[in-house]
Amino acid sequence: MSEAESNTVRELPYVMAINEGIREVLREQKNAFIAGEDVAIAGSVYGYCAGLLDEFGEERVIDTPISEKGIMGLGVGASATGCRPIIDLMFMDFVGECMDEIANQMAKMRFMFGGKATLPVTVLTMGGAGGSLAAQHSQSLEAWLAHLPGMKVVMPSDSYDAKGMIISATRDNNPVFVVLNKASLAMSMEVPEGSYEVPLGEACVRRQGKDLTIVAFGRMVHEAMASVDRLKEIGIDAEVIDARSVQPFDTETVVNSIRKTHRALVIHEAVKFGGIGGEIAAQIQEEAFDYLDAPVMRVAAPFSPVPFSPALEQIYIPNADSILTKVKETLAM
Amino acid sequence: MSEAESNTVRELPYVMAINEGIREVLREQKNAFIAGEDVAIAGSVYGYCAGLLDEFGEERVIDTPISEKGIMGLGVGASATGCRPIIDLMFMDFVGECMDEIANQMAKMRFMFGGKATLPVTVLTMGGAGGSLAAQHSQSLEAWLAHLPGMKVVMPSDSYDAKGMIISATRDNNPVFVVLNKASLAMSMEVPEGSYEVPLGEACVRRQGKDLTIVAFGRMVHEAMASVDRLKEIGIDAEVIDARSVQPFDTETVVNSIRKTHRALVIHEAVKFGGIGGEIAAQIQEEAFDYLDAPVMRVAAPFSPVPFSPALEQIYIPNADSILTKVKETLAM
């Protein structure tokens, strides 16, 4: 990672970090373009494509029809033939509209062709609940994508990672899904100007601790961090790991931590059943069975679609409270 | 279960058991019909709809265009308005073509409408590898469906269950995916004539044992059974559980078994990472941590698309050998 100098580091909200990431890519890579619904004239409905049309023009910042199968096919066909497309899939919930293009074409083409095709395509998409957008605009479906050989899947939790991972994703010679989180758009932190990479496939220890390892995905990293002080109050010094990458998953960093803490909790926004937490819990006990003092715990959404009413959505989304409750319950405190 | 009399029990291959299941449903339920690609004139490409057109006519046995979104929408719209459709999705690999209709409409409509819609729709689909049908016609994607609140998902492993579960699924007032297995089509066993149910959501202990619980999904039940004698040779008396239902999953039966055996192995055809085995392993250690003498093991496909060449496909699909290897490895024998 080529860290920039200190005077070029500014506070940047997540939404602008995404913008800068895309911008750097389009500046650096001649064959890169971004295509998606309302990315050009509107600058994306989240605003993270603001100004791109002005800087890079219509040929490289492309509004598409509402045709997710077509858009994803555009990404497959253009990447296999020498471009480096960034495809914007407005809401992650819309993967269902183009799952064939993602799963059967994008993820598998290289393998099916015996390694003779390369698809350097990056898909940006927005996941997560929290804004009363109801059942079809709030999902976290990373588990579907991570179950796909040939696909990489990352979930940057903050501005620094969002920018760096977008850059890394576009430099990678494989299809990469960058799953962003809409509830984080306004979150700010220091981000260097210029180009830098955040490696795909490496988790990051956000806080060191000795009693419990919390493995968090995407926005849940912040809930995990928010739980640290309260866990301390009940005598638990938590280590927080930002998984960052779902596929490949950095089992090593997680397992090393658990060898130290002997306890693990996985937290994600998706519904628990069939969520990525099951896979991680399974891996942890496979790799570190003898080190575990308690079952690997999971904190995730209950088994229902995301409800509209704020009264329900609020209790639906996992948070620091749910972590505390779960830890108390499992450790019988 | 209303077991029929002994003289009406015959050997029936899986493919004909499916046929009988559909037939019983169409006979019993006036508002039931079956629609899908090549189900009528051709009797389905697997042959399990043979004779249905003749018996029930064009109005109830419906050939559709190659339009999976349309077909699944037909199932949603018709079931919400008083019919009990059976939708045939030829290959499970095609769920990607209609994942929006499945995930965002079929599974969620009832919840989004505050419980005021009922969708008694059954989807039949064929999963699994083994016939060199390559990456787009061999997948096992039950983990995607089981991650969907509102959906039920079952995987009958034999003729008896195939027929009974199709009948139960169509009587259920929820969307149910019945995931069939193409490598089992010719497998025969005794099946009663007439109508009977196999309950959704209940696992079945296929063999009692005391040293190891094998939880198997779909066709892998037969591989698990095939491993029993060989496990005995290395001193392990295995209990084999046919999960039968993925969603809801019968955690209780599984956990009760493990309380007795202290060891568990989960086997499925899907790739291991993100497969349903992760969820089950996570649940087992959550519920029975103190009973486990070894980590919950998983045997599943390696992380690649399904290869075409028989030389590769053969080593790709989990089987009794892989079970033996895994057990030896984990128990360090």
Place this chain on the structure above:
Amino acid sequence: MVAKKKTENSNGPSQKILQELHRKMVRIRKFEESAGKMMEDGKIPGALHLYVGQEAVASGVMQHLSNEDWITSTHRGHGHLVAKGGEFKPMFAELFGRSTGYCRGKGGSMHISNMDLGMLGANGIVGGGPPIAMGAAFSNKFKKNKNVSVAFFGDGASNEGSVHEAANMAALYQLPCVFVCENNGYGEYTPQARHQAIVDVADRAAGYGMPGVVCDGMDVMAVYEAAGEAIERARNGEGPTLLECKTYRYYDHVGVRGMGLNYRSDEEVEEWKNKDAIEAFEKRLLQLGVMTKKKIEKVHSSVNQDIEEAIAFANDSPYPLPEELLDNVYNEEA
């Protein structure tokens, strides 16, 4: 072949129908205006897509439908539900996220629905409705009743594969299904010319083997007539029609002022507002002597009254309780 519909018809609809059309439009307009205000007041969370400007379409079409006929709607769905007979109280309650809402607060604006009224839901997925409407039409044909289903969708939605598949199947099976494209010139912030290389979405009908009709979606009588013919064809077993209504939305794609983007000119908006469906129709009703100014005002004030009561009702309604979350995921009845 696209037939341009004429507006006039010698044997016009009854006075009662004209008054109902008017009332429907006023109810939609006022509901939406108030919803916009409530959103700006922070009463309505989430995304709100207002139907203001397009009232003639929902009203003209729904005038031909009973509660036994099904419709599927879009993300911009309140207008369709109001025209289908939706009551303000449970509608506002739903938008407010209360347990007295049509969907018990679980659906909100994008999933507002009422099965008893034959309204199969707004839909958060663009192009989500048409396959469902086709399925409902299949159901009607299967049961051999005379009911129809109508799929509303936008110009933007017309580029979704799901619409293509539904249209082809409806034509193939000759289903009692009418596809109503509300072409308001934009999909979100993208003008039609930047999302398809055609002007009339109705041009796509020929490719399915169904009639395609274009009509003035700002003229409730034009919609009423064109929809009437299409629905009659459907009821008579003559198959589906693609009816395109040229219309316009006055507010932004989402909410009232939306994102403040500069994607369309004030002049364009003004031009369309000059063709306002309600104003034009009220003029006409006066000219025809169907309604007096006073009677029109009475409609407005009675609708205003309904709105006020409904908002009060919604405001006073309780939020769903935590234990209600897991209800309604599955149907537990045997």
Place this chain on the structure above:
Amino acid sequence: MVAKKKTENSNGPSQKILQELHRKMVRIRKFEESAGKMMEDGKIPGALHLYVGQEAVASGVMQHLSNEDWITSTHRGHGHLVAKGGEFKPMFAELFGRSTGYCRGKGGSMHISNMDLGMLGANGIVGGGPPIAMGAAFSNKFKKNKNVSVAFFGDGASNEGSVHEAANMAALYQLPCVFVCENNGYGEYTPQARHQAIVDVADRAAGYGMPGVVCDGMDVMAVYEAAGEAIERARNGEGPTLLECKTYRYYDHVGVRGMGLNYRSDEEVEEWKNKDAIEAFEKRLLQLGVMTKKKIEKVHSSVNQDIEEAIAFANDSPYPLPEELLDNVYNEEA
């Protein structure tokens, strides 16, 4: 608007081109006949969809393409690859599941491909190709080269939403993309009249704002001409065309005798075989004096020779090793 193409053209193609067209068709026919035999002999596992009967389409279209032009194919893809320059040895090896195959044995019949020849793969997903071809055409336009892409798809595939979306986008962006619908009258065992309410798939072109052309897919010259015009338009930046070729497959949907279903009559099959593209073209070549009987026979025998050698090669080739399984899932290069 659908223009029916005439076959004759005053300023015909050169003798060389005529001979190449002939050789292409013969190569496809013989490859497919042998593949069918090899399947029946148990040498080819999995599903095999033979192209026999449709040779004129692949040959007539591909005659206009270079290795820099892209095509996407279907489940019935060998013919397209042969016409695009595919060599028999790695093709048979692939069908046999050997490591010397074009896809190292990982793809097989349904994913056979060769990027160096501009062949973006057969596709096991009906309708899978067109969005990819549209993407490749986008790539060509983006890079401002003069290359085109061609999407082959069937009458059955035309009802997939993916084809709709790809066609709309190609027309919108005026991409150098030609959509070639091989209408062989069936999708698997379902006749066209039971999967769509239209006769000419080309009728759908108008709905996207592109020309729709129907031609005789059993007449290689008709295909050659119609495809030539469409490809020229594309190369000149004038946008996409939907070219429908009426054709027929002689064997069953899958394999040689397939499932033995009674979905089409022997008479129908015979009728089409009477129009056999290769026989008719050979007659014509003789009439025109472009080739002698002997020369034609020489083509046949040299292709036979190639086939024999290729089968021997495939037979002697090793299967992929277990350790190759996880290769090629990801590109590991930085």
